Amino acid sequence: MTLRDRGWRTLLAVATAALVLGVVFGPLASAAPAGSGLGVSTADAAVTVPTVTWNGVNISDYSTASSAVSVAFNQAINVRFAWDPADPAMQGVNDARLAMVYLGFALSTRDVSPTPGPGAPSSATMNWSVGAIQYLVEGVFGVTASLLANGSTVWSQSFYVRLVAPFSILAALPLILLVLGAYELYALARSGRHAVPAKPVVRTPPPEAGSATRSPPGAAGAPTEPPPADEPPPEAPGGAG
Amino acid sequence: MSATSSGAAAGVVLGLVGVLLAQQFGYLDLTGLTSAVVDLAIGAVVVGIVGAVVGWALGKRYLARPPRDA
Numbered sequence: 001m002t003l004r005d006r007g008w009r010t011l012l013a014v015a016t017a018a019l020v021l022g023v024v025f026g027p028l029a030s031a032a033p034a035g036s037g038l039g040v041s042t043a044d045a046a047v048t049v050p051t052v053t054w055n056g057v058n059i060s061d062y063s064t065a066s067s068a069v070s071v072a073f074n075q076a077i078n079v080r081f082a083w084d085p086a087d088p089a090m091q092g093v094n095d096a097r098l099a100m101v102y103l104g105f106a107l108s109t110r111d112v113s114p115t116p117g118p119g120a121p122s123s124a125t126m127n128w129s130v131g132a133i134q135y136l137v138e139g140v141f142g143v144t145a146s147l148l149a150n151g152s153t154v155w156s157q158s159f160y161v162r163l164v165a166p167f168s169i170l171a172a173l174p175l176i177l178l179v180l181g182a183y184e185l186y187a188l189a190r191s192g193r194h195a196v197p198a199k200p201v202v203r204t205p206p207p208e209a210g211s212a213t214r215s216p217p218g219a220a221g222a223p224t225e226p227p228p229a230d231e232p233p234p235e236a237p238g239g240a241g
Numbered sequence: 242m243s244a245t246s247s248g249a250a251a252g253v254v255l256g257l258v259g260v261l262l263a264q265q266f267g268y269l270d271l272t273g274l275t276s277a278v279v280d281l282a283i284g285a286v287v288v289g290i291v292g293a294v295v296g297w298a299l300g301k302r303y304l305a306r307p308p309r310d311a
Contacts, residue, residue, distance in 0.1 A: 194296075
């Protein structure tokens with residue numbers, strides 16, 4: 001196989017791979033905008049999908065954490081759910097829910113029943129407020145808006161809100177975390193005082209000749225020997241001087 | 242408890258606190274449980290290692306100080 005043949009075969013393989021990828025992922029990529037385009041109502045009622053507005057703005061505008069909608073302290077929010085009653089998937093919708101999620105768990109849940117009126121219900125309005133949670137936490141939180149029919153979710157969409165505490169700090173959790181962080185910084189700065197000096201190596205004298213076993217110091221039954229005298233023996237009286 | 246382990250313990254708590262504070266100040270999204278656990282674990286391990294190194298260094302410096310005169 002020449003180098004030119006190898007190049008053509010490589011090009012053919014790349015083209016085939018691109019074609020396969022395009023066939024497989026092309027429909028998914030083209031379907032994604034249609035599926036994520038919630039709230040975009042067209043003139044054709046058959047393609048109308050549920051819409052949730054947050055103070056008049058579609059929540060699909062807040063679909064990422066960086067584009068989260070800010071919620072000021074004690075701010076009242078008007079949330080409106082709207083859906084096509086002719087949509088077979090929306091039949092029997094009797095509950096609209098807004099759930100704030102933190103660490104995978106629902107921090108706050110609020111439900112509202114559809115607005116009564118002639119025919120099948122097609123909307124629900126909720127005057128939402130953060131409530132007591134605004135005294136506890138702040139920051140970015142995920143919120144899930146969902147429509148339920150007899151307890152089962154028939155549609156849902158997630159978006160993000162940014163709770164703003166007074167002076168950007170006056171909430172319980174960030175204050176507690178700041179105090180705890182300051183204490184741990186102090187503990188880290190003092191951690192050097194827990195240092196333990198290395199134990200000195202104790203050198204045992206070599207066993208004397210003739211002694212087969214060595215008994216540990218202080219063991220029961222061991223003969224107590226006087227410590228070796230470091231001082232020279234006293235001179236005899238009447239010696240020098 | 243040695244200086245290294247003391248620094249590591251303080252670092253682990255600091256890592257967890259740092260991740261939670263980053264969410265509270267809007268720099269991090271802890272909505273999902275799995276991603277939140279991953280973020281917390283990464284913060285605890287990384288800052289814990291840094292804390293252990295800092296504690297070891299501080300302990301070494303503390304032991305190298307000359308003893309005070311009585």
